[in-house]
Amino acid sequence: MQREFIGPGGSTIHVFDPNAPVVHGPRLVNGYKPASPGLELVSGAALKPEDVSWLWLAWLAFAKVHLVAGSPGTGKTTIALWIAAVITNGGRWPDGGSAERGDVLIWSGEDGIADTLLPRFLAAGGDPKRLHFAGSIIEQGRARPFDPATDIPKLVAAARVLPDLRLVILDPVVAAVSGDSHKNSETRRGLQPVVDMAVELGVAVLGITHLSKGTFGRDPLERVAGSLAFGAVARIVLATVKSADPEAPRRLVRAKSNLGPDTGGFEYTLYGAPVPGYDFHAQRVEWGQVLEGTARELMLIEQPDDHIGDEESAKSFLQKTLNAGPMAAKEIRAAASAHGWSMATLHRARTALGIETVKESMRGGWIWQLPPQPEGSRRSQHYDE
DSSP: OEEEEEOGGGOEEEEEOTTSOOOOSOOOBSSOOOSSSOOOOBOGGGOOOOOOOEEETTTEETTOEEEEEEOTTSOHHHHHHHHHHHHHHTOBOTTSOBOOOOEEEEEESSSOIIIIIHHHHHHTTOOGGGEEEOOOEEETTEEEOOOTTTOHHHHHHHHTTOTTEEEEEEESGGGGOOSOTTSHHHHHHHHHHHHHHHHHHTOEEEEEEEBOTTOTTSOHHHHBSSOTHHHHHOSEEEEEEOOSSTTSOEEEEEEEESSSOOOOEEEEEEEEEEOTTSSSEEEEEEEEEEEOSOHHHHGGGSOOOOHHHHHHHHHHHHHHHHTTOOEEHHHHHHHHHHHTOOHHHHHHHHHHHTOEEEEOSSSSOEEEEOOOOOTTOOOOSOOOO
8 A cells, every 4th residue: 555745845755655555556665765665666756857967068977977098108197186276276177168166085005195186286286175085994092004895884974064165086097996996796786885975075086096008999888997897887988099190189079978078188298297385396287288089089190019928927926926926916906907917918917827716615716826936046036026
């Protein structure tokens, strides 16, 4: 049967009681939870259509998750910090539009705050009073590092003290996935708190990630490191590319948008700019001409990947990582994904090094470990990054 409630404006709301006898006809709910456990049904007539609310028209939307993906050295983080600077000072976007002034919140597991993030932000003209960093989690009087895989609810709670918050940056976004970031179902579950955060706070969320190595020429969404779910969950995906010609500008292109145009981009260059009030420089971005065309077309300026070089760098990464001792396979895969290596490259490197895979216990996970070394030999502690 249906139960009646008085809703907004004095309207009558009907809530379906799943334990009552079946009643034919529509059962309506307007955001009210059923009196007993059950499914809420929302009438379309009770809802009001809403237009997309933009932070940067056609590029960054409020209450949505976005990605910026690119190869190392293309300036992904520098671009994210430039965006943060524009928001905090109410500046202008590359297409000439004006930014809504507000606050920005950043979590980074990749770069130092004092020597990298803050200098680049200041070099871009940002207002430091409106910039905030996610610090440590305090539990039972002790501090521990913020973990985006488990601590997003704490980030949401802390962010409520920032009424003018406009943007949250997560670098790298793959860290928000506690499971295997190459499995669609686990990636979607891991990213759901990030999606909920965007909606709950009403802010744009920008996740930074890599393009997989060895994917030159493929569809841009297929090139995003990790599961295809990263590109599927994000409403807008941006990609950064560096030209094979070292003198040519780099490009920021729109690889996907479910909210507006999904083509076009901008040229940009990276250079060292003075940090206001200090006697040193930091990297910042300078925007060039507007580009037309699909992301796939605009990204063809890249140098095709060197597969042999990829495998060698993956081998160095595995040796350096496992010299400290065995490590969980899922943690190695997550770290490799954050560096942009495909799983095929990682497993070729594992085979070449003779790395052993061992199950910790019947219920435990798999770990990777270096093979036993000949007696008298010593593992090198120095490998190329």
